[in-house]
Amino acid sequence: MIPFGAASYSEALEWICLVRTKATRSLRTGHINAAGGRGWVVSRIFPDPKMLGSDGRGFRAGRTEAGVQVGIALDIAASSLVQADGRYRFEREERSYEPAEMIGMQAAWAKRYPIMSIEDGLGEDDWANWPLLTRELGALQLVGDDLCATQAARIRRASECGAANAVLIKVNQNGTVSGTLDAIRTARSAGYRTVISARSGETEDDFLADLAVGVAGGQIKIGSVRGAVRQSTTGSSE
Secondary structure, X not given: OEOOOOOOHHHHHHHHHHHHHHHHHHHHHOOOEEEOOOOOEEEOOOOOHHHHOOOOHHHHHOOOOEOOOEEEEEEOOHHHOEOOOOOEEEOOOOEEEOHHHHHHHHHHHHHHOOEEEEEOOOOOOOOXXXXXXXXXXXXXXXXXXXXXXXXXHHHHHHHHHOOOOEEEEOHHHHOOHHHHHHHHHHHHHOOOEEEEEOOOOOOOXXXXXXXXXXXXXXXXXXXXXXXXXXXXXXXXXX
């Protein structure tokens, strides 16, 4: 959830907490939720109208209006779905999708739900199709996490081929603070937005908040409001 209409940080956090609580209750009513490894609320059905807020109840519980005050950010983590043949496998659906179908599916979601941002909509090495995704959904924020890996060289490659329009910035993915700052500068010079982010194994240390403010990162992604430690997750693309 992106609380872009909040007037202050405290109001934004309040909205997030209220909407998360309502989403949890809504999913439990249908007996379809599971606890995520980092305090997430996870649905076993995807895309799930209750999770994405198509009925508006979760947003209204937080005294917010979807698409006007708050929006949805999706992390597809598509690198974890890629098969050897380049198709994308959804195990619970027992179905595989061609890259063009993945793009079409996300475009359909964007038309139906108040989605503002999609992270890793395609695999980290799907360079041929990322530009197609970006042309199709470039009005949204398209974040390259696995695609760019907080590496200046990969950010430059993405920029040169027209892939994504934003990057996730993870200090412990790059390995050094100086390298991370170089990645941020490279992204800025390419006109990409930057999202300062935690990674698996991060704790509640406030350094990332300091970094986000210090570099005027614009956005921060540091896990759930419930549970301080971002625990490692089996099979995580991070």
